[in-house]
Amino acid sequence: MAGIIGGKSVVVVGAGIVGAATTYFLSKRGFHVRLIEASAPASAASGAADGAVSVASKRPGPMMTAALRGIALYRELEREGLFAGLFKSRPTVMVAENDSEVESLLGHAAALAGEGMRLRHLEGDALRRRLPGVAPHVRLAVEVFDEGHAIGYEIVRRFIAASGVPVERDSPVTGLAANDAGTSVAAALTAGGAVEADHFVVAAGGGSAALLGLSEAMRPRKGQLVVTERAPALAASLPGSLMSCRYLLSKDAIRTAGEASGRRFGLVIDPLRTGQFLIGGTREDRDDTGNDHDAVGRLLAGAVRLMPALARLRAIRAFAGVRTAIRDGLPIVGRVPGFDNLFAAAGFEGDGICLGPLMGREVSRLVGGEAADLDIAPFAPGRFERRNLVA
Amino acid sequence: MARPAEIVCDALVIGGGAAGVSAAVELARAGLRVELAEQRASLGGAYHRQPSGTTATTSARGRRQWLRLTAGLAHFAIAPRLRHVFLGVDTDGLGLLDDREAGRVRTVRARALVVATGAVERILPRPGWQLDGVMTAGGLQMLLKETGEAPPGEILVAGNGPLNIALAADLVRLGRPPVALVEAGDPAKNLGAALRIATFPGLIGEAARHLARTGFAGTPWLRGATVTAIERDGARLAVSIEDRRGGSRRIHGDMVALHDGIRPNDFGLPAVSIGEPIVVRAGDCREVLGIRGAEADGIAAAREVMALLSGTALHRVAPEVSRQRRAQALLAELFRPVREHDGLRHLPDETVLCRCEGRTVGELRAMLAGPDPIGLREVKLNGRFGMGVCQGRFCADAVGEIALAARPDLAAGPLSRDRWPVRPVSIAALAAPDESRGE
């Protein structure tokens, strides 16, 4: 069997940021990788995301710890040159517009500081000086330092180019086949035939549910975003991305105005390297990638309320992506119980750009037989009941 | 559930040219509630609209056509929504109109859409085409109409097709004959096509008149020739021209007008659909058929909508449309470029391809040359081709062509999907309060 002789081949399913990162780190370790993709690299969430590489938006706990490590890896890969020109270092500025938001922002800032994040509170004149474009009714801003931004599809492309692995496009994996003993995965099944390997990594975003038998635990969460024309002067007046506190609320299960329709509105105004603004986003319990006037209108109305000068710009593009959310709010990362050579990394919801490179590296360690570098126990795939993994 | 601000109708017609107006009238005749949206301040489209906002057409036949169409609008009391730019259809099936007058986006709940947005000029990339002083022939023609005079300096007209002859003639009329008219085809030699075109009086008559005027003014008409580069030379532009035998020469000018034909204006527009809302296309935006074809095609589109609404599929047959299709084919033959099209292989790497984002042909070729078989959408996202404010209007065709020349295995497809907004739209207009939107 190939596995016994070489011991070095891996099939990675899915060429989003997680699959691309996994491929890169496995190649560096000398594995022979086949990267099999249903359509094209970054064609799903990784190509339709805002790219906050951010701790600010995380809740204390395993996700915040992971995010801190995720940012550190971005900086490391930037220093090494791999991410040269792709990582924009900048703070995240969280703002509160009313009493209840001030209260939740103060609490959140305390939690961030507790994790060792550098931050400062801005009020009154200091707030106006630092954020001249922000509406006067904004009561409190918390500037969280040492954060950044990266564009998902650019990172994906960089990883793939550096790995030297040609992506096998337009070939959905329809199932995984077990060996006779039922202890290992023997092959990934595609229309072009069965692809054998020693190890298998499922990093297929929303497509992972079917392959891993985890449909019960995963659900789609659509997000709509808008891109403006270039406005370099206005973009330069913002030190970093502007995040409404409502974003935190939208991440929680807390009910807000749009909740009845399964739709919540977060608000992030992100000045891009190009001088454009990226404005997002919704959280909707559906999995299409269209835009509707109602959502876009509400998003932009919120953005203009926060930063009135945006009203003078034009929107040039709207798009939507689908995040893969997990029932308990934590991703799935690790070896899949019952199989000694199957690994999963999926379900990163709104945090996969930040965490993708890190999780790719963690998975490459697991495949290489090493222990993970991060405590991934909370992300264990075994915490959910599985149905019918293998075809 | 209709929202208060929503416009509700049976059919929304987009574009107030001959095709859109004739479709609107025909739909109203059948008893449908019709809305007609036009982005400009007046109806008329490319042929009937005059810059002053009036719509007087020069030819008697044209005037009769426009009188007939506007009488129809009046008869059925169709009040066009002017300065309403169509942005697309959203996921709720709502048509979106950017009401420039009111500064807000309005939603339209329609059972059917007739898209009649006309054609746009096709401009092939050439080294130097992004320089100041280079514009499209159609743009220059509009300027002449609007100001009644030619901009200062010497003008060179280049490209392919009858519009360039019309522009040259306009310049002659204004006492400012172009320094040269460079034409990739050789209509003078294509006698067979010219003779057959004579059976379509409207077409050849005008071209011949234009030509006579240009010829008399002594403008050199360089046929079978192409502009290979435009460079800045002091305050002027130096234009390199290659003839059919490969010989080259340079002509100086202050301004260059380029035009390589027209193509349907369908960037990002909703795909034709038989589901609700039904979407059909009419006029130049479906197929470039000229002014007579546009009116006939508008009527045919309206009948198709009516059939689809009543649940029957109708095969569109319109004798006038077929006739104009033959005429356009002859015109294309008459102006067929002398040199074989080479998929833009001749373009040097440093040629700017995407003018909004300043991306070059060489950058595109490099992206396609790697070992990883990158696809068109990846080219767009990572190369920023077609990502600028023009949303690919100027470069999408060329990007596709160069990509296919470099990598024949690529799955051809549009660079941009049908996404609203198809035009940049003011954020204030999108964010304008909608009574239904509780804050």
Ligand SMILES: Cc1cc2nc3c(=O)[nH]c(=O)nc-3n(C[C@H](O)[C@H](O)[C@H](O)COP(=O)(O)OP(=O)(O)OC[C@H]3O[C@@H](n4cnc5c(N)ncnc54)[C@H](O)[C@@H]3O)c2cc1C
């Ligand atoms: C609107 C929006 C905003 C976001 N903003 C941020 C942000 O600011 N910061 C942040 O960190 N994250 C953000 N995210 C989240 C981030 O984009 C995702 O978490 C991340 O891209 C997930 O990467 P992935 O590789 O797991 O999945 P994906 O990018 O979805 O990739 C999965 C790939 O697998 C392929 N695939 C699926 N099924 C199969 C199969 N059966 N066979 C083969 N291939 C298959 C798919 O085609 C796809 O290419 C945002 C997401 C959205 C939608």
Ligand SMILES: Cc1cc2nc3c(=O)[nH]c(=O)nc-3n(C[C@H](O)[C@H](O)[C@H](O)COP(=O)(O)OP(=O)(O)OC[C@H]3O[C@@H](n4cnc5c(N)ncnc54)[C@H](O)[C@@H]3O)c2cc1C
């Ligand atoms: C200079 C010139 C000379 C011509 N001479 C002749 C000739 O001699 N003989 C001949 O047969 N043909 C001629 N044509 C071609 C003729 O004009 C067209 O075939 C005809 O106008 C097509 O009609 P249409 O209704 O399909 O499109 P158009 O007349 O182009 O009308 C389209 C309308 O849609 C509007 N529109 C576009 N996008 C939007 C949007 N997003 N929202 C709202 N409105 C929108 C435009 O403003 C325009 O009014 C000429 C064209 C030009 C430009």
